[in-house]
Each structure stands twice: as structure tokens, then as C-alpha cells.
Amino acid sequence: MKREKTLQIYLGSVAIGGDSSVSVESMGRIYPGKVEECLSEIRAAALAGSDCFRIAVPDEEALSGLIQVKKHSPLPLIADIHFSPALALKAAQAGIDGIRLNPGTWKSRHQYHQLIECLKLGNGVLRLGANTGSLPSRFQKKGRVEALLDSIIEILEVPQKKNFNRIILSAKSTDIDETIEIYERLAEIFPYPLHVGLTEAGEGLEGIIKSTIALGTILQKGIGNNIRVSLTSPNPVLESQVAVQILRGVGLRQKGIEVISCPTCARTRGDVVSFVKEIKEAIQLITSPSPLRLAIMGCEVNGPGEAKEADLGLAFGKSTALLFVRGKIIKTIHQQDALPELIKQLQLMITNQKTKEEEENTL
Numbered sequence: 001m002k003r004e005k006t007l008q009i010y011l012g013s014v015a016i017g018g019d020s021s022v023s024v025e026s027m028g029r030i031y032p033g034k035v036e037e038c039l040s041e042i043r044a045a046a047l048a049g050s051d052c053f054r055i056a057v058p059d060e061e062a063l064s065g066l067i068q069v070k071k072h073s074p075l076p077l078i079a080d081i082h083f084s085p086a087l088a089l090k091a092a093q094a095g096i097d098g099i100r101l102n103p104g105t106w107k108s109r110h111q112y113h114q115l116i117e118c119l120k121l122g123n124g125v126l127r128l129g130a131n132t133g134s135l136p137s138r139f140q141k142k143g144r145v146e147a148l149l150d151s152i153i154e155i156l157e158v159p160q161k162k163n164f165n166r167i168i169l170s171a172k173s174t175d176i177d178e179t180i181e182i183y184e185r186l187a188e189i190f191p192y193p194l195h196v197g198l199t200e201a202g203e204g205l206e207g208i209i210k211s212t213i214a215l216g217t218i219l220q221k222g223i224g225n226n227i228r229v230s231l232t233s234p235n236p237v238l239e240s241q242v243a244v245q246i247l248r249g250v251g252l253r254q255k256g257i258e259v260i261s262c263p264t265c266a267r268t269r270g271d272v273v274s275f276v277k278e279i280k281e282a283i284q285l286i287t288s289p290s291p292l293r294l295a296i297m298g299c300e301v302n303g304p305g306e307a308k309e310a311d312l313g314l315a316f317g318k319s320t321a322l323l324f325v326r327g328k329i330i331k332t333i334h335q336q337d338a339l340p341e342l343i344k345q346l347q348l349m350i351t352n353q354k355t356k357e358e359e360e361n362t363l
């Protein structure tokens with residue numbers, strides 16, 4: 001799939017746009033004044049696949065907390081600030097990696113100039129995000145897509161006049177068709193990287209499916225440089241995992257360990273469902289420098305074929321399982337030994353990869 005080329009910017013150490021891979025943003029639920037809880041949330045999101053993290057900053061106390069959080073955060077941070085130009089300016093002065101403003105909740109012109117000057121002096125990024133839930137009425141006469149676009153054009157005037165380009169744009173709707181249309185328009189008009197999301201997608205399966213359709217379609221068109229899945233959930237882990245799976249699904253995230261497994265049926269020769277759950281839990285803390293695919297298959301129908309194609313595969317038989325490594329059967333094992341054996345082979349494969357990489361780097 002050909003990707004629309006945009007400017008490339010850096011949010012902290014994460015490249016967004018240009019040739020860089022599509023990254024994942026997730027958003028905190030914890031008030032940043034609770035510094036340790038907030039950091040735990042960020043670490044969990046990072047582990048689940050997030051590359052950057054947005055935090056709402058509603059008041060001065062939240063900003064003080066965010067400044068502390070920033071000192072230990074494993075991910076670059078974006079301060080999400082509404083209604084308070086003074087707070088946005090202070091966050092930029094404190095060196096927060098990105099400042100997210102919403103055209104619908106931003107009124108100051110004078111402090112906007114100051115904010116851009118401050119971001120220009122530091123390495124700060126301006127994340128401009130319009131949302132159908134907070135569109136000012138003056139924009140709403142021509143329909144929601146045009147209104148989102150007009151509000152973005154207006155809020156871009158000052159940074160464009162000041163020749164400030166470290167900008168990421170987003171314009172989100174709750175409607176899938178509107179979201180696809182607005183991102184096509186943004187990609188046509190602006191050179192800036194795009195943060196893509198469907199706003200207020202909802203809870204559970206409903207939110208996941210709607211986000212997958214919208215984000216998957218936009219990404220398949222070659223549009224989008226950073227994504228967020230907005231789910232109603234108590235923490236950002238699920239939304240990070242869903243975002244990563246969307247990127248995997250459209251072939252835009254190869255790193256890490258992918259597990260493919262059969263749905264199971266009346267032929268299934270073992271407890272594939274529990275096995276897959278256990279292996280996914282076990283590999284959460286294992287990082288692989290190159291993409292690796294594991295296949296867990298329930299019987300001899302599609303099992304050997306899929307297991308052979310994967311880096312590591314397991315095809316269940318009657319109380320035993322065939323273990324495949326890079327296309328070859330290396331042993332037949334009892335099903336109760338399959339989990340530790342698979343993890344052992346996985347770790348061996350990763351160690352070999354790392355040794356090979358080190359050897360190549362020293363040549």
C-alpha cells in the first residue's frame with residue numbers, strides 16, 4: 001500500500017510522518033496529580049504497544065503532576081489542554097513533548113503567538129485536534145465535515161504565519177463515513193502528519209469494531225501517521241492493544257510477536273482456547289527484535305500447514321502436539337509439556353536473532 005507522504009516531525013524520540021512507521025497513541029484515565037498511578041498507567045500502555053501518551057491537564061495541580069510524570073515517563077507525552085491558554089503556555093515552557101489544542105475550546109490569539117514562539121524555541125509539537133463534540137456554532141452551517149475542516153484551517157493561521165511546522169493534525173467524528181471523508185480531505189490539503197481516530201467509539205466490541213472499520217479503511221488508503229482507538233474502558237491497555245492489532249491487520253506493524261490460532265471446532269484435539277490465552281500472557285514480557293509469528297492449531301486438518309508457515313508452530317494431535325520450527329517438525333511432545341517447550345524455543349530463537357544482529361553490527 002502506497003503511503004501519503006507528509007512532513008516528518010519528532011514527538012520526543014518518536015518520529016511521526018514522513019517515512020516513519022505508523023505509531024500508536026493512547027490516553028490516560030488517571031489525574032496526573034497522582035504521579036505514581038499515572039506512571040503505572042503509562043508503563044502498562046507502553047507494554048501493550050503504545051508509542052506516545054496523551055494526558056488531560058485540567059488545572060495547575062494536574063500540570064505540576066505532569067511535570068513530575070514527564071521525568072520518569074517511558075513514552076513521550078502530550079498535554080491535552082482546553083480553555084486555558086495560560087496552562088498550555090506553562091506546559092510548553094515546562095518542556096512537555098506535545099501540546100494538544102482543540103479549535104473548539106481555544107480562544108486566545110495573543111497567548112497563541114506566545115505558545116508558538118515557545119514551541120519554536122524548544123522542540124515542542126503542536127497537536128491540533130478538532131472534534132465534532134466541541135465544534136463552535138459559527139462553523140456548523142455547512143455540515144460537520146466542512147466545519148471540522150474550517151476550524152482546522154482557522155487554528156492553523158498563526159503557526160503557518162510564523163512558519164512553525166512541528167504540527168500534527170486530527171479531526172474526529174463519531175461517524176465512520178464522516179471520519180473517512182475528513183481524513184481524505186486533510187491528507188489532500190495539508191502537509192502535516194495526521195493523528196487518526198474515531199471519537200467516542202464506545203465500549204467493548206462495539207467500539208472495537210467501529211474503530212477497526214474507520215481506522216482500517218483510512219490506513220488502507222495510505223493515510224495516517226499516528227492512531228488512537230478511543231474506547232470506554234478503565235485503563236488504556238485495551239485501546240493500545242486494539243490499535244496495535246489494527247496496524248498488524250493492515251500490515252503496518254510487523255515488530256513483536258504475533259500469535260495466530262484456529263477458532264477451534266468439533267475436531268479440536270486439545271484445549272486450544274486456554275493454551276492461546278496462556279501463551280499470550282506468557283509472551284507479554286518477551287520482546288523480539290524482529291517480527292515473529294507463532295501458530296497454534298487444533299488438529300491435523302489445517303494445523304500442520306499453518307504451523308509450517310509460522311516461525312514457531314504447534315499442531316495439536318491426540319494428546320500430543322507437533323512442534324514446528326521454521327517449517328520443520330522438530331519433535332512430538334505431550335500437550336502438557338507444550339507451553340514450556342514453546343516458550344523455550346521462542347527464547348532460543350530470540351537469543352539467536354540478537355547474537356546474529358550483534359555479529360552484523362561488529363562487522
Ligand code: SF4
Nearest residue numbers: 262265268298299301
Ligand atoms: S485447525 Fe482443526 S481444530 Fe482448528 S478449526 Fe481447523 S479443523 Fe477445527
